[in-house]
Amino acid sequence: MISPMDLPVPAPLRVALLGCGVVGSQVARLLLESPRDLEARTGRRLALVGIGVRHPKAERPGIDPALLTGDLAALAAGADIVVEAIGGIEPARSLILAAIAAGASVVTANKELLAACGPELNAAAQKAGVDLYFEAAVAGAIPIVRPLRESLVGDEITTVMGIVNGTTNYILDQMTTDGLSFSAALVQAQALGFAEADPTADIDGYDAAAKASIIASLAFHTEVAGADVHREGIAAVTDEDIKAAASLGYVVKLLAVATLVGGGERVSVRVHPAMVPADHPLAMVRGGYNAVFVESRNAGRLMFLGPGAGGAPTASAVMGDLVTVARNRNRGTYGPAPTPYTHRPVAPIADAVTSYYLSLPVHDAPGVLAKVASVFASHDVSIAAVRQTQLPDQPGAALLGIMTHAARDGEVHDTIAELKTDGRAVIGQIRHMRVEGV
Amino acid sequence: MISPMDLPVPAPLRVALLGCGVVGSQVARLLLESPRDLEARTGRRLALVGIGVRHPKAERPGIDPALLTGDLAALAAGADIVVEAIGGIEPARSLILAAIAAGASVVTANKELLAACGPELNAAAQKAGVDLYFEAAVAGAIPIVRPLRESLVGDEITTVMGIVNGTTNYILDQMTTDGLSFSAALVQAQALGFAEADPTADIDGYDAAAKASIIASLAFHTEVAGADVHREGIAAVTDEDIKAAASLGYVVKLLAVATLVGGGERVSVRVHPAMVPADHPLAMVRGGYNAVFVESRNAGRLMFLGPGAGGAPTASAVMGDLVTVARNRNRGTYGPAPTPYTHRPVAPIADAVTSYYLSLPVHDAPGVLAKVASVFASHDVSIAAVRQTQLPDQPGAALLGIMTHAARDGEVHDTIAELKTDGRAVIGQIRHMRVEGV
Numbered sequence: 087m088i089s090p091m092d093l094p095v096p097a098p099l100r101v102a103l104l105g106c107g108v109v110g111s112q113v114a115r116l117l118l119e120s121p122r123d124l125e126a127r128t129g130r131r132l133a134l135v136g137i138g139v140r141h142p143k144a145e146r147p148g149i150d151p152a153l154l155t156g157d158l159a160a161l162a163a164g165a166d167i168v169v170e171a172i173g174g175i176e177p178a179r180s181l182i183l184a185a186i187a188a189g190a191s192v193v194t195a196n197k198e199l200l201a202a203c204g205p206e207l208n209a210a211a212q213k214a215g216v217d218l219y220f221e222a223a224v225a226g227a228i229p230i231v232r233p234l235r236e237s238l239v240g241d242e243i244t245t246v247m248g249i250v251n252g253t254t255n256y257i258l259d260q261m262t263t264d265g266l267s268f269s270a271a272l273v274q275a276q277a278l279g280f281a282e283a284d285p286t287a288d289i290d291g292y293d294a295a296a297k298a299s300i301i302a303s304l305a306f307h308t309e310v311a312g313a314d315v316h317r318e319g320i321a322a323v324t325d326e327d328i329k330a331a332a333s334l335g336y337v338v339k340l341l342a343v344a345t346l347v348g349g350g351e352r353v354s355v356r357v358h359p360a361m362v363p364a365d366h367p368l369a370m371v372r373g374g375y376n377a378v379f380v381e382s383r384n385a386g387r388l389m390f391l392g393p394g395a396g397g398a399p400t401a402s403a404v405m406g407d408l409v410t411v412a413r414n415r416n417r418g419t420y421g422p423a424p425t426p427y428t429h430r431p432v433a434p435i436a437d438a439v440t441s442y443y444l445s446l447p448v449h450d451a452p453g454v455l456a457k458v459a460s461v462f463a464s465h466d467v468s469i470a471a472v473r474q475t476q477l478p479d480q481p482g483a484a485l486l487g488i489m490t491h492a493a494r495d496g497e498v499h500d501t502i503a504e505l506k507t508d509g510r511a512v513i514g515q516i517r518h519m520r521v522e523g524v
Numbered sequence: 525m526i527s528p529m530d531l532p533v534p535a536p537l538r539v540a541l542l543g544c545g546v547v548g549s550q551v552a553r554l555l556l557e558s559p560r561d562l563e564a565r566t567g568r569r570l571a572l573v574g575i576g577v578r579h580p581k582a583e584r585p586g587i588d589p590a591l592l593t594g595d596l597a598a599l600a601a602g603a604d605i606v607v608e609a610i611g612g613i614e615p616a617r618s619l620i621l622a623a624i625a626a627g628a629s630v631v632t633a634n635k636e637l638l639a640a641c642g643p644e645l646n647a648a649a650q651k652a653g654v655d656l657y658f659e660a661a662v663a664g665a666i667p668i669v670r671p672l673r674e675s676l677v678g679d680e681i682t683t684v685m686g687i688v689n690g691t692t693n694y695i696l697d698q699m700t701t702d703g704l705s706f707s708a709a710l711v712q713a714q715a716l717g718f719a720e721a722d723p724t725a726d727i728d729g730y731d732a733a734a735k736a737s738i739i740a741s742l743a744f745h746t747e748v749a750g751a752d753v754h755r756e757g758i759a760a761v762t763d764e765d766i767k768a769a770a771s772l773g774y775v776v777k778l779l780a781v782a783t784l785v786g787g788g789e790r791v792s793v794r795v796h797p798a799m800v801p802a803d804h805p806l807a808m809v810r811g812g813y814n815a816v817f818v819e820s821r822n823a824g825r826l827m828f829l830g831p832g833a834g835g836a837p838t839a840s841a842v843m844g845d846l847v848t849v850a851r852n853r854n855r856g857t858y859g860p861a862p863t864p865y866t867h868r869p870v871a872p873i874a875d876a877v878t879s880y881y882l883s884l885p886v887h888d889a890p891g892v893l894a895k896v897a898s899v900f901a902s903h904d905v906s907i908a909a910v911r912q913t914q915l916p917d918q919p920g921a922a923l924l925g926i927m928t929h930a931a932r933d934g935e936v937h938d939t940i941a942e943l944k945t946d947g948r949a950v951i952g953q954i955r956h957m958r959v960e961g962v
Contacts, residue, residue, distance in 0.1 A: 229675035240843020405678020
């Protein structure tokens with residue numbers, strides 16, 4: 087079936103693979119199993135010259151032991167292209183910088199490293215005239231880096247909203263469909279392998295924040311570090327929050343949001359749970375899937391959906407980058423690099439502009455709604471809708487559900503703080519959640 | 525806010541725009557309104573040197589009349605990059621070939637031309653060492669060409685299914701949500717500007733078939749012409765079909781399907797109405813939106829969603845290509861070109877493998893189901909489910925709804941032909957529709 091084109095036969099491109107875990111082992115498999123397809127697509131043969139691992143003596147099914155080495159620095163030094171799949175900051179950072187300095191191109195899936203040291207790595211690659219590609223670092227197999235860097239490069243992106251962590255999406259999905267509590271859903275996710283034994287990076291939003299910083303940097307041509315991303319995890323989301331959202335026609339999702347504020351002069355980048363309308367494309371993203379929703383001035387509303395993690399999907403993204411980087415190298419050139427020419431500061435969370443849903447237990451008495459509404463008004467927070475329900479087990483009390491229009495985040499929190507201090511109206515804990523996609 | 529990097533200032537890249545209609549006028553606007561952003565992203569200034577139109581004396585708001593010319597060939601001959609937005613085969617083909625021969629790179633949104641002459645144009649571009657980019661030709665603003673060409677180039681795509689025509693999706697959507705007949709929905713779509721006065725290209729599937737040929741060529745590294753695509757439009761879809769589908773939990777969509785058959789040695793490329801499960805991501809694509817669903821061996825299931833047509837969205841895709849092509853040119857290189865190295869023949873529709881839903885009016889008598897089932901079995905068509913309903917206005921008659929497992933398309937049609945000839949069981953018109961995404 088396959089008849090490769092007649093090509094001149096230069097020396098193969100030497101590929102060094104660092105790491106042979108969940109992703110690395112799949113990259114090795116793909117490199118080894120279809121060499122002729124890869125050659126036809128690249129225009130040149132790709133030779134896997136070695137796999138750098140911590141324990142080179144350990145047996146790995148399907149991998150020739152002669153490929154394994156514990157000397158990652160020496161392996162990377164002899165390569166044309168280095169694929170980094172070890173994760174974490176060090177030694178990944180030093181290995182990549184050394185490879186770039188030696189003239190190698192680099193493909194990485196390391197979101198943590200990019201969120202912490204992206205500008206340093208990108209600058210090094212540009213100075214050396216080599217590629218640094220990282221499609222696999224955000225949302226697994228879903229092409230999002232390339233669309234932001236290239237497809238939409240002639241447009242003005244205004245908002246990116248993503249479900250970029252499969253573990254938290256799985257947990258929230260289970261809470262929604264099966265009515266589980268957060269902790270029960272977490273235990274189930276761990277039992278099924280969807281959540282790690284230490285789920286902090288996922289649950290507390292660190293993983294999503296790293297991805298949000300990469301997305302925001304590309305979308306807005308600026309530099310956003312992972313540490314600059316406002317971060318709220320899902321541990322405080324209750325089954326009552328999810329039921330209340332459902333009763334209003336909303337679904338609770340952990341969102342990574344990157345948007346412009348202050349007339350486009352600053353960026354707001356944040357990770358937090360949010361209520362999303364049930365008919366919004368992001369609401370239908372189920373289980374461990376990821377999705378990234380992009381709004382731009384001319385293209386309008388786009389969404390990219392797919393598996394956000396896993397060895398084979400992530401390896402697919404790595405291989406796409408590897409072939410692209412190899413093609414570039416074969417022609418003595420390199421691809422588009424991030425151009426952080428706008429230098430937009432990251433706005434504090436208080437300056438984010440979002441809608442909120444608040445749930446307030448109040449005295450069921452005349453004048454209470456007027457009193458509550460006046461507090462909102464004094465902070466310039468406009469109310470979009472109010473719903474009052476009786477609390478059957480609490481005579482004399484009612485629950486006010488208030489949906490606000492978009493307002494400064496800081497003003498909403500000031501409103502809540504003021505309401506809390508006034509025991510004549512509010513008689514219990516005020517619950518609140520941001521609302522996106524309306 | 526914007527502080528462009530310090531760059532050497534070479535001569536600007538000369539951009540010639542051919543056509544100033546719905547798409548061309550938006551491209552002109554975007555080129556003229558943010559020159560410094562485009563320069564920062566490209567690394568070089570883009571100068572719109574002229575716009576070729578049929579009537580250069582006609583007034584066009586926002587366009588300097590000095591830019592307009594009726595001599596498209598002369599305009600293209602003096603350009604570094606030619607943006608073709610006139611559509612149709614000629615003179616677009618000759619203008620593009622002349623521009624390529626003169627060393628210009630080309631960006632086009634012309635699906636009809638690519639479906640008819642893609643291999644000729646791609647070969648000319650590769651011979652000349654210039655770019656031919658066409659993201660805007662398929663699914664408007666949705667990045668699909670680049671993901672297929674680059675992001676998934678290290679993977680093995682097995683199926684691409686798309687809703688790639690907004691007019692037909694709007695009409696089917698109206699039939700589904702408002703219960704309209706096909707002709708009533710078409711009249712409404714025309715009144716609202718969603719369908720043209722002569723809707724043949726959309727309704728009969730010609731537009732979708734052109735896009736399917738481009739998608740299939742990229743996904744399977746082969747050459748598929750628009751004329752080779754099996755094509756069935758939506759004019760024969762009735763409101764009864766849509767109601768029957770809904771009662772089974774399905775939605776009717778016009779799909780462009782490209783998939784491998786015969787162990788991957790041939791491609792099946794087709795456009796036809798199909799029943800899609802209501803919980804399939806493609807089922808939620810509403811109104812004029814487009815979506816492309818991709819299944820690949822490693823990445824799994826991906827979907828790309830967005831506005832499939834319109835001036836500004838299509839212009840966004842053109843601008844993304846334009847900046848990419850300009851970056852390449854600025855470095856003296858060119859981007860990845862299609863590599864049709866597999867030469868997979870297009871299989872006849874009879875060799876496509878799909879499920880079907882069939883609706884047969886039959887005598888309501890013992891033994892009839894056994895008789896019908898034996899005809900299916902004799903053609904190796906396996907039945908997945910049967911539902912029998914009484915026909916209230918036809919005593920002695922019943923309606924058999926039969927869902928098949930995946931089978932050769934030709935065998936299903938032979939089954940239908942044989943059932944038609946047997947008046948003892950089937951007593952009226954047999955309706956049938958393919959089922960995808962199960």
